[in-house]
Amino acid sequence: MSTDSVFAELTKIQSWPAVGLVFAFCVVAGYCWKLARFKWFSNEAIPPIVILTGALAMLLLGGDHPENISGLVWRTRQFIVGSIIGFSAWLSHALILSRVEDYLGGIFPPINRLLNPKPPGPPGGIPALLFGFGLLAFTGCVAIAPGSSPFVVNVERSLTVGQGTFDFVLHLDQTDRGFFRTNAPGFHQFCEWLRTPTPVATTNAPRSLAILINTQELKRIYKADRSAGNSNDLYAAWLVLDGAILQSHSWSNIITRPIH
């Protein structure tokens, strides 16, 4: 590992988008606050500090406002976006990074002493609950419009979530397949299962996409003829899709848990 390669990796940070930079900066700011251990300010102040940091950083990095939006609206928008990114950074620490800390603290005692991690709690728990509430607060579930089939709308919601989830999991593994193959073989094997060529529509497609295509095709058939047979077929395909999404979420959780 040469010095040049270290600097080459660090230089890549300059090409990060503003959102990624603010997110990373919030995480760094949170750690700085935690390590400083201010006696007059408890660690419980970290979440609002991180959220405020994200809001201010986004204000600075947001750039000039477009001509069709007033400056005040643009700055307010950047402030809100930054707050959400700061909140996401804090959630990421609570849900993922704290577990990585525990894991690394078990391997490297100096890190353990530095961060003084708490004993791992039960899986899920309050952070997961907060994450759920936070997600609901920022997304807001809407009621299904009159005239729309709840069955079809919910299948389409699963298609949207499935597309995003498979993308997230497979691209995460794609960043360094060798790393995950060695350090998280179960996760990598699951990704390979999602990638397995599967027959669909007279050709082969990765299993994850084949599941989406199959569900979408059966949904199209069901919308054209809402018979019981077509409904059963679509429901069966929907179960397969939801099962794959649930497994993807489970693996995302498992690979971020410490191994003691």
Added chain:
Amino acid sequence: MGAPAILALALQLLPVIQHGVPQFIAWLQSLRAAAQQAGEWTAEQDAAFMLAIWAKTQDPAYQPDPPAPPAP
């Protein structure tokens, strides 16, 4: 393990973080889009979804590992 090992691990994780954060945000956006969907997709949305899915078949992230070379 010493500081070089920690630095090497951090460098190994850097691309994972660099690519993982935008993907994580994209995943959150997909959840948001799903939660905000009120009605059935139009024919155009159906077609756009299928186009996006078929386009992903060429995405390297969706391609399986190449078969391992035969043992000597």
